[in-house]
Amino acid sequence: MHQPGTSKAISKFLLHIHPPRVNAHAIKYTRTFGLGGIAALLFVLLFITGMLLRFIYVPSEKGAYDSIIYLKENVLFGELLRNMHYWSGMLLVIVSFLHVVRVFYSQSIYYERRKNWIYGLVLMFLVIMSNFTGYLLPWDQLAYWAVTIMTNMLSYIPVIGESLASLVRGGTEVNEGTLLRFYHFHTGLLPLLMVFVMSIHFWLVRKAKGVAVPASSEKEMVKTNPELVYKEIVVALSLILLLIVFSMAVDAPLLDKANPLVSPNPSKAPWYFMGFQELLLHMHPGFGIFIVPVIVTAFLVYIPYIKDTKVNTGVWFNSAVGKKITIWSAIYAIVFTMLIIVGTEYVLTFQQWMPDWPVLITTGLFPIVLYVVPTYGFMFFAKNHLKAGKIEMIMALVTILLTGYLVMTFVGSLLRGEGMHLFA
Numbered sequence: 001m002h003q004p005g006t007s008k009a010i011s012k013f014l015l016h017i018h019p020p021r022v023n024a025h026a027i028k029y030t031r032t033f034g035l036g037g038i039a040a041l042l043f044v045l046l047f048i049t050g051m052l053l054r055f056i057y058v059p060s061e062k063g064a065y066d067s068i069i070y071l072k073e074n075v076l077f078g079e080l081l082r083n084m085h086y087w088s089g090m091l092l093v094i095v096s097f098l099h100v101v102r103v104f105y106s107q108s109i110y111y112e113r114r115k116n117w118i119y120g121l122v123l124m125f126l127v128i129m130s131n132f133t134g135y136l137l138p139w140d141q142l143a144y145w146a147v148t149i150m151t152n153m154l155s156y157i158p159v160i161g162e163s164l165a166s167l168v169r170g171g172t173e174v175n176e177g178t179l180l181r182f183y184h185f186h187t188g189l190l191p192l193l194m195v196f197v198m199s200i201h202f203w204l205v206r207k208a209k210g211v212a213v214p215a216s217s218e219k220e221m222v223k224t225n226p227e228l229v230y231k232e233i234v235v236a237l238s239l240i241l242l243l244i245v246f247s248m249a250v251d252a253p254l255l256d257k258a259n260p261l262v263s264p265n266p267s268k269a270p271w272y273f274m275g276f277q278e279l280l281l282h283m284h285p286g287f288g289i290f291i292v293p294v295i296v297t298a299f300l301v302y303i304p305y306i307k308d309t310k311v312n313t314g315v316w317f318n319s320a321v322g323k324k325i326t327i328w329s330a331i332y333a334i335v336f337t338m339l340i341i342v343g344t345e346y347v348l349t350f351q352q353w354m355p356d357w358p359v360l361i362t363t364g365l366f367p368i369v370l371y372v373v374p375t376y377g378f379m380f381f382a383k384n385h386l387k388a389g390k391i392e393m394i395m396a397l398v399t400i401l402l403t404g405y406l407v408m409t410f411v412g413s414l415l416r417g418e419g420m421h422l423f424a
Contacts, residue, residue, distance in 0.1 A: 018224045018228060018229075019206065019210070019224065020223070020224055021222065021223055021224060022210055022221065022222060022224050022227070022228050023211070023213050023217065023220060023221060023222075024217070024220040024221065024222045024227075025213045025214070025217035025220055026210050026211035026213050027211075027222070027227060027228045027231060029231070031106075031211060031213070032102065032211055033098070033102065034232075034235045035095055035099035035102055036099055036205075037232055037235065037236075038095050038235065038239060039092060039095045039096050039099055039127075040198070041239060041240075042088050042091055042092040042095060042239075043092065043194065043198070045084065045088045045240070045243070046085060046088050046092065047191065049081055049084050049085035049088065050085060050187065050191075052081055053082065053085060056070065056071045056075060056078065057071075057137065059137070059179060059180055059183040060176060060179070061139065061176035061179060064137060064138065064139035064179060065139045065140060065257040065258065068082070068138050068139075068140075068254060072254075079251065080244075080247055080248060082252055083247035083248075083250070083251055083252050084243060084244070084247045085252075086252035087243060087246060087247055087250070087252065088243060089130075089131050089134060090131070091243075092127055092131070093127055093128060093131050096123065096124050096127045097124065099120075100120055100121070100124055101402070103117070104395075104398065105316060105317055105326070105395065106212060106314060106315070107212065107311050107312055107313050107314060107315055107316075107318050107391070108211070108212035108313070108314065109303065109304045110304050110309070110311045110313065111311075111313070112207075113204075113208050113212065113304070114304035114305060115204060116201060116204040116205060116208065117303075117304050118301060118304075119201045119204065120201060121297075121300060121301065123194065123197050123198065123201060126190060126193055126197065127194070128272060129185070129190060130185075130186060130190045130191070130194065131270070131272070132147075132150070132270060132273075133182040133183075133185045133186035133190065134182075134186045135147060135270050136174075136178065136182045137179070137182065137183060137186065138254055139179060139257065139258045140254050140255045140256060140257060141255040141256050141257070141258055141259060141262070141264055142253055142254075142255045142264070143258065144174060144258035144259075144260070145263055145264055145267040145268075146267070146268060146269050146270050147174055147178070147182075148173070148174045148267070149267055149269045149277065150269050150270070150273055151165050151168050151169050151174060151178075152165065153269075153276065153277075153280070153289050154168060154289070156285035156286055156288075156289045156290065157286075157289060157290045158286055158290060161290075168181070169181075173260065174260075211314075212313050212314040213313075213314040214312070214313070214314045214315050215312075215314070266416065268412075268413070271409065271413050272409070274408070274409045274412035274413045275405040275406070275409040275412065276288060276289065276293075277412050278341070278408040278409070278412030278416075279292070279408055281345065282341060282344040282345065282367055283344075283367045283368075287365075287367075287368065292368075296401055299397075300398075303394055303398075306390065306394065308390065309389075309390050309391050309394075310390070310391060311391060317392075317395065318392060318395070319389075319392070321386060321387060321388060321389075321392055322388075322391065322392045322395055324386065325382050325386055325388050325392045325395065325396050326395050326396065326399050328382070328386070328396075329378075329382075329395070329396040329397075329400050329403070330399050330400075330403045332375075332378050332400065333399065333400040333401075333402075333403035333404045333407065334403055334407055336371070336374060336375075336404075337403070337404045337407040337408065338407060338411075340367070340370060341407075341408070341411055343370075344367055344370070375397075375400060378396075378400075379393060379396060379397065382396050
């Protein structure tokens, strides 16, 4: 009897999220792979499971680990709840990264979409920070020493490093004060910031008339309901089902209770920071933790504002040449990054060769030059022999940076020491 009214109310709600009609090309799964929607759904799942976990979790040095054990052993579906929260958080990092990559390579960051690119980068940062602050909360050996490594890295930032590390930790070492800080950031401030930035992010997508598509398909429009809505429902239900099955099969890692006197061998940062930890083995910490990240971040922010670019909005890799250059850039980065890792560890030990030289030069400037000069040669080759334009050159450089970091993450996570726990 009330179905028409209910249906009308649902339709009105959906129109607040989507326009009445959407581009047919934009809702093809291979256009976006549903990554933005999946990320939003994962955030909702994390919020729900996180709120339930708050009823059991005790944010104290004495109670944190015991509350996790109690959850696993005495609460109905408690272990499944924690597993769902943990794996949703890890998947959110991966999906958010893939979403950023998809947006970049499909030329969806220029013109009216440039502001949303900045908000997307901010969201990526908030996702990582949210995951990192939640990493400590189980208060086991894995979490304690991973956070210890990361907060120690902060101390290498020039001038403010030590003060910043102490501020994050609440002292000279990771302790109950650190746990409380991370708990309140993880359950309070960061979720609020993410909701605020996500709202702006979605509104800007709507303002830009949805997903970027090639100009040739801009006029192919279909009704949002059911064409898009049904697809979203199928993806959402499939994701939830897969997460439940995976969480039933694979438990979130939990080692012994945190012990500041006993360090695991090797101690490792969270997997998404392993690239930085690996970088520190081959480069001065001041360069690896501060100078290089600041330069890369500034470059990523500046990309949409580069002038005199010939952009084919919505076209993957901008052109056939762009696709070819991206593939060659990835191959170059894999091979050359591995050579740099092996070379600076076993062959090009500048500090041993030149012990009287300043450390900032032997372990900072020289490794940078060792990577930059050949990369400049590769870029010169791409421009002159592969006929790359400015957009293709930008994609080549971003591909080299991303692939290089992924290689370092792989080496640091899987090829050193005992290897890592599953996504630990």
